[in-house]
Amino acid sequence: MSEWLSAGETARRIAAGELTALRAVDAYLRRIANLDRELGAFLALDSEGARHAAQQVDAARAAGAALGPLAGVPVALKDVLVTRGLATTAASKILDGWIPPYDATCVERLRGAGAIVLGKLNCDEFAMGSSTERSAFKKTKNPWDRTRVPGGSSGGSSAAVAAALCAASLGTDTGGSIRQPAAFCGVVGMKPTYGRVSRYGVVAFASSLDQVGPLARTVGDAALVLEVIAGLDPRDATSLDAPVPRYRDALTGEVKALRIGLPHEYFDGAQIDGEVRAALDRTIAALRERGAEMVDIALPHTEHALPAYYVVAPAEASSNLARYDGVRYGKRAEAADLLDLYRRSRGAGFGPEVKRRIMLGTYALRSGYYDAYYKKAQQVRALIKRDFDKAFHHVDAILTPTTPTAAFRFGAKSTPLEMYAGDIFTLACNLAGLPGISVPCGLTGDGLPIGAQLLGRPLDEATLLRAGQVIEAAVGLGDRRPGAIA
Amino acid sequence: MPSLSRTEVEDIALLARLHLEPDELARMQDELGAIIEHFGALAAVDTEGVAPMTHAVPMDLALRPDVVAPSLPVEDALRGAPARAGDLFVVPAIIAGTE
Numbered sequence: 001m002s003e004w005l006s007a008g009e010t011a012r013r014i015a016a017g018e019l020t021a022l023r024a025v026d027a028y029l030r031r032i033a034n035l036d037r038e039l040g041a042f043l044a045l046d047s048e049g050a051r052h053a054a055q056q057v058d059a060a061r062a063a064g065a066a067l068g069p070l071a072g073v074p075v076a077l078k079d080v081l082v083t084r085g086l087a088t089t090a091a092s093k094i095l096d097g098w099i100p101p102y103d104a105t106c107v108e109r110l111r112g113a114g115a116i117v118l119g120k121l122n123c124d125e126f127a128m129g130s131s132t133e134r135s136a137f138k139k140t141k142n143p144w145d146r147t148r149v150p151g152g153s154s155g156g157s158s159a160a161v162a163a164a165l166c167a168a169s170l171g172t173d174t175g176g177s178i179r180q181p182a183a184f185c186g187v188v189g190m191k192p193t194y195g196r197v198s199r200y201g202v203v204a205f206a207s208s209l210d211q212v213g214p215l216a217r218t219v220g221d222a223a224l225v226l227e228v229i230a231g232l233d234p235r236d237a238t239s240l241d242a243p244v245p246r247y248r249d250a251l252t253g254e255v256k257a258l259r260i261g262l263p264h265e266y267f268d269g270a271q272i273d274g275e276v277r278a279a280l281d282r283t284i285a286a287l288r289e290r291g292a293e294m295v296d297i298a299l300p301h302t303e304h305a306l307p308a309y310y311v312v313a314p315a316e317a318s319s320n321l322a323r324y325d326g327v328r329y330g331k332r333a334e335a336a337d338l339l340d341l342y343r344r345s346r347g348a349g350f351g352p353e354v355k356r357r358i359m360l361g362t363y364a365l366r367s368g369y370y371d372a373y374y375k376k377a378q379q380v381r382a383l384i385k386r387d388f389d390k391a392f393h394h395v396d397a398i399l400t401p402t403t404p405t406a407a408f409r410f411g412a413k414s415t416p417l418e419m420y421a422g423d424i425f426t427l428a429c430n431l432a433g434l435p436g437i438s439v440p441c442g443l444t445g446d447g448l449p450i451g452a453q454l455l456g457r458p459l460d461e462a463t464l465l466r467a468g469q470v471i472e473a474a475v476g477l478g479d480r481r482p483g484a485i486a
Numbered sequence: 487m488p489s490l491s492r493t494e495v496e497d498i499a500l501l502a503r504l505h506l507e508p509d510e511l512a513r514m515q516d517e518l519g520a521i522i523e524h525f526g527a528l529a530a531v532d533t534e535g536v537a538p539m540t541h542a543v544p545m546d547l548a549l550r551p552d553v554v555a556p557s558l559p560v561e562d563a564l565r566g567a568p569a570r571a572g573d574l575f576v577v578p579a580i581i582a583g584t585e
Binding site (some may be wrong): 066194304308318343358363378380381 | 495498499500501502503505506507510513514516517520521522524525527528529531533534535537538539540541542543545547548550557558562563565566567568569575577578579580
């Protein structure tokens with residue numbers, strides 16, 4: 001079999017009896033054994049569990065049982081999604097060795113659809129970062145250029161899909177953590193509408209921003225995986241009670257008369273790289289040629305998204321991460337009394353970026369500072385949302401670059417602020433709770449992928465997938481594969 | 487002049503229940519100071535009369551019937567505990583010097 005098959009085609013072949021789930025799983029396990037020592041995408045492998053699950057799919061098919069839409073498809077999960085009986089670390093030493101007693105809802109749904117979990121993927125610690133360099137355990141390399149980062153925080157998820165170490169993966173996106181690594185690794189990444197996918201069993205970072213979503217090699221696969229994981233979950237009170245469409249049906253290949261907004265704030269800034277700009281221009285031309293109407297729009301509060309995000313997200317993180325206290329699970333440091341136990345366990349267990357964000361959040365929420373920082377940021381957040389609401393009176397979707405540049409080199413961002421600034425195009429989507437997708441739209445002269453981002457109305461993932469597939473067909477990577485791994 | 491004093495950084499670390507080594511405290515003072523200065527830009531945004539947005543999607547509080555349903559078994563919940571006695575988590579004395 002070819003590990004480069006789409007998830008949809010893999011499922012079709014298994015259902016048709018042209019391929020067994022066990023063969024598919026073994027092929028990926030071999031590829032991981034051969035390549036991942038160099039790539040560094042996986043934190044944990046569950047070879048035995050995966051082979052066992054594959055045998056069950058094959059037995060079910062042989063018995064004539066109905067198969068789920070992902071039956072036998074090998075997938076992998078960002079290590080912030082809890083998995084029953086399989087170590088989940090959030091790439092942090094504080095959770096090293098923890099074995100969760102339950103599956104996240106999205107994992108349960110993947111398994112329910114017949115997908116086979118190969119293992120857990122590296123990321124920035126607690127999903128805080130934009131390069132996966134903040135993992136406490138290892139570096140993940142970009143499959144297109146081993147001297148560069150895969151993006152983050154879902155860098156293991158994007159690298160594994162790009163290098164065909166799994167058919168598709170899940171990531172989480174709090175400020176761009178699915179879309180940015182998807183752009184850097186030349187894969188499709190979708191952040192659904194806030195509440196579209198249950199957060200039950202997702203290691204919490206910033207609860208009003210976090211969403212789970214798919215990373216895949218094709219828009220069709222992203223649609224297929226989203227269909228499986230989306231929907232109401234009584235265990236997440238913020239999950240939305242809205243029907244889940246058959247997203248694959250939205251992929252008509254048509255964008256005629258679709259109105260796509262181009263916010264000048266995302267294009268005119270000096271921070272956007274020339275090659276990224278040129279790739280977006282080709283994307284715009286291709287969409288226009290196929291009948292889309294490109295409309296200039298304004299999102300005037302865009303420049304405030306970065307500071308607003310870096311108040312709101314750390315504030316929520318400082319509260320969420322209070323649970324890691326060395327008492328009920330996770331690492332415990334020796335201490336004389338309870339306060340010291342909290343302080344030493346957390347001091348030893350968290351890495352520098354996580355500590356920085358906890359400190360920032362604690363600063364912003366401190367008595368007497370709340371109005372000046374957190375409340376102010378929430379007001380700015382309302383203004384950012386209002387900008388989008390207005391824009392969506394005139395357009396059906398918004399097109400922007402996903403990132404200002406292609407993948408950067410390890411160590412290139414020397415200060416936290418430099419790293420944060422790279423998130424400039426992806427943060428507003430989370431603050432406003434909108435769906436967003438990154439689709440590859442070409443390569444730089446050095447052969448690095450570039451991503452085009454589409455943002456949509458709440459719950460209108462279908463339009464983004466439809467337009468995304470047109471971009472994929474017109475200016476996507478086609479058969480070009482990363483050359484930096486064998 | 488740094489926008490945060492060393493004492494402020496120590497106070498925040500205590501509130502956050504984080505033990506920081508002296509070199510971490512020094513680095514934190516510089517880095518947090520720079521980031522907080524950057525946040526300062528928010529103060530200039532006119533938000534007069536704008537209601538703070540507390541959640542991404544407007545929604546009412548979700549209610550469910552008060553019915554007993556299966557939950558995590560006690561043994562599963564305790565399995566990851568660093569220290570336990572029977573069905574309890576064990577922690578050191580809350581007040582130093584007592585047992």
